Amino acid sequence: MTDQDKKGFVPGLLKGMGTTARAMTRHAHTQEYPDVSPQLPPRSRGVIALEESNCTSCMLCARECPDWCIYIDSHKETVPPTTEGGRERKENVLDRFAIDFSLCMYCGICIEVCPFDALFWSPEFEYAETDIRDLLHEKDRLGQWMATVPAPPALDQGAPVDQPEPTESAPSEPQPAQAPDEDPAP
Amino acid sequence: MSTFGEVVLRSLCVLIAFLVLPLLVGQTEHKLMAHMQGRLGPMYAGGFHGWAQLVADGVKFTQKEDIVPLAADKPVFRLAPALGIVSYLLALAVIPFGPHLVAAGITGSLLWVLAVGAIGTVGTLMAGWSSGNKYALIGGLRSAAQLVSYEVPLILAAASFAMAAGSFSLVSIAHAWTPWWLLWQLPGAIVFLVAGTAELQRPPFDMPVADSELVMGPWTEYTGLRFALFLLAEYAGIVVVSLVLAVLYLGGWTGPFDHQIGPFWVLLKGFFFAVIILWMRMSWPRLREDQLQRVAWLGLVPLALLQIVLTAAGVVLTT
Numbered sequence: 001m002t003d004q005d006k007k008g009f010v011p012g013l014l015k016g017m018g019t020t021a022r023a024m025t026r027h028a029h030t031q032e033y034p035d036v037s038p039q040l041p042p043r044s045r046g047v048i049a050l051e052e053s054n055c056t057s058c059m060l061c062a063r064e065c066p067d068w069c070i071y072i073d074s075h076k077e078t079v080p081p082t083t084e085g086g087r088e089r090k091e092n093v094l095d096r097f098a099i100d101f102s103l104c105m106y107c108g109i110c111i112e113v114c115p116f117d118a119l120f121w122s123p124e125f126e127y128a129e130t131d132i133r134d135l136l137h138e139k140d141r142l143g144q145w146m147a148t149v150p151a152p153p154a155l156d157q158g159a160p161v162d163q164p165e166p167t168e169s170a171p172s173e174p175q176p177a178q179a180p181d182e183d184p185a186p
Numbered sequence: 187m188s189t190f191g192e193v194v195l196r197s198l199c200v201l202i203a204f205l206v207l208p209l210l211v212g213q214t215e216h217k218l219m220a221h222m223q224g225r226l227g228p229m230y231a232g233g234f235h236g237w238a239q240l241v242a243d244g245v246k247f248t249q250k251e252d253i254v255p256l257a258a259d260k261p262v263f264r265l266a267p268a269l270g271i272v273s274y275l276l277a278l279a280v281i282p283f284g285p286h287l288v289a290a291g292i293t294g295s296l297l298w299v300l301a302v303g304a305i306g307t308v309g310t311l312m313a314g315w316s317s318g319n320k321y322a323l324i325g326g327l328r329s330a331a332q333l334v335s336y337e338v339p340l341i342l343a344a345a346s347f348a349m350a351a352g353s354f355s356l357v358s359i360a361h362a363w364t365p366w367w368l369l370w371q372l373p374g375a376i377v378f379l380v381a382g383t384a385e386l387q388r389p390p391f392d393m394p395v396a397d398s399e400l401v402m403g404p405w406t407e408y409t410g411l412r413f414a415l416f417l418l419a420e421y422a423g424i425v426v427v428s429l430v431l432a433v434l435y436l437g438g439w440t441g442p443f444d445h446q447i448g449p450f451w452v453l454l455k456g457f458f459f460a461v462i463i464l465w466m467r468m469s470w471p472r473l474r475e476d477q478l479q480r481v482a483w484l485g486l487v488p489l490a491l492l493q494i495v496l497t498a499a500g501v502v503l504t505t
């Protein structure tokens with residue numbers, strides 16, 4: 001033990017007691033989670049919501065998913081021509097859209113890759129189940145999460161304002177300020 | 187018959203105090219430590235701020251399997267926790283809560299406390315030796331070394347109080363107490379507090395149970411209720427050391443309105459020392475084995491001897 005240590009021995013002890021005493025007078029950092037719901041940032045990754053009417057069954061999300069937890073079934077239907085003498089059109093109809101949250105690793109690639117704004121992050125996280133099979137959310141359950149999707153963050157000052165797109169098909173969806181040049185995977 | 191009834195009543199009171207006060211100290215430790223570390227501590231058990239946490243812990247301990255290792259010295263292993271408990275129970279019986287409010291009024295009560303308090307440490311040694319486990323054995327050896335070193339300053343400090351009062355009886359010592367003792371006996375009180383904490387193997391003197399190197403020291407192989415008894419003995423030890431120090435150094439029941447609320451003063455002063463013992467645990471890191479011995483032999487023993495000289499001079503000059 002050097003002289004310097006000896007000099008600081010008792011003051012050091014008192015300083016330690018002072019530190020703990022000061023900590024006691026401050027508020028605890030504990031989050032009382034089940035009693036008090038946490039203040040999550042708006043873009044927290046809680047659960048993935050599906051806006052079904054935007055989905056074209058293009059399968060990009062299912063193909064890009066790193067752990068293949070998205071299941072999509074669809075079939076084609078023929079839509080009669082809207083005008084006289086027009087041509088019949090083929091349309092994809094979504095039969096099944098399911099995300100298995102027991103496999104999902106919350107990377108968000110499906111949301112990034114979706115070119116039609118059908119998938120969104122919702123900060124809701126309280127959907128634990130006692131049976132792992134119940135973590136497979138089918139499209140009606142994924143659609144219910146849409147109500148909890150927060151509004152997109154406001155644009156920065158001076159950002160170029162796009163012309164509002166005519167979106168009759170989407171009733172009340174948020175308009176994410178997305179990067180349009182997102183390359184949907186090679 | 188009435189004498190017998192009185193004995194039963196007094197024993198019952200001691201037993202209740204023995205079961206309630208350590209839990210109070212333990213709950214205080216839970217909450218104090220939590221808030222000193224920026225946490226909340228137990229919040230659920232019992233509803234209001236987790237007041238029943240230690241009761242819940244006790245229920246949990248009773249449900250656990252009682253395992254005796256194959257290599258253990260079984261009778262000694264089974265007996266060891268009882269020794270610690272009994273020693274502090276016996277010590278608690280002679281602590282006065284008022285001039286006449288003492289469960290067992292014996293004349294040499296200070297000697298009695300020191301004597302039976304030392305039995306509890308034998309329980310730790312027995313646990314360490316009988317477990318058939320190298321960690322327990324090393325822990326037991328460490329605690330033996332620590333107890334031998336700290337017993338000396340503890341007894342010297344206690345001797346100083348006895349000299350100052352001219353009596354070995356805790357009641358007489360509390361009667362002889364004057365406010366001057368706060369200054370006169372201060373070194374002795376510090377020595378008693380530090381040595382008492384070390385005797386209990388509480389942090390920062392918890393080298394024998396250093397969990398990062400010895401798992402749990404002598405308690406490594408214990409489970410369930412026997413383990414809980416060791417924990418209860420530790421907290422009962424805090425209660426005994428705090429109350430004895432309150433009687434020796436702060437005059438026990440002496441205080442405003444002490445005819446009406448004398449026992450309250452003893453409990454309050456004891457609680458004060460208990461909080462200091464807990465506070466030391468939360469603030470300071472564990473001492474290394476050599477530092478532990480250095481504190482005892484180069485720090486506390488000279489200080490205690492100095493206190494004895496000071497006390498002797500005071501007694502000679504004032505009488």
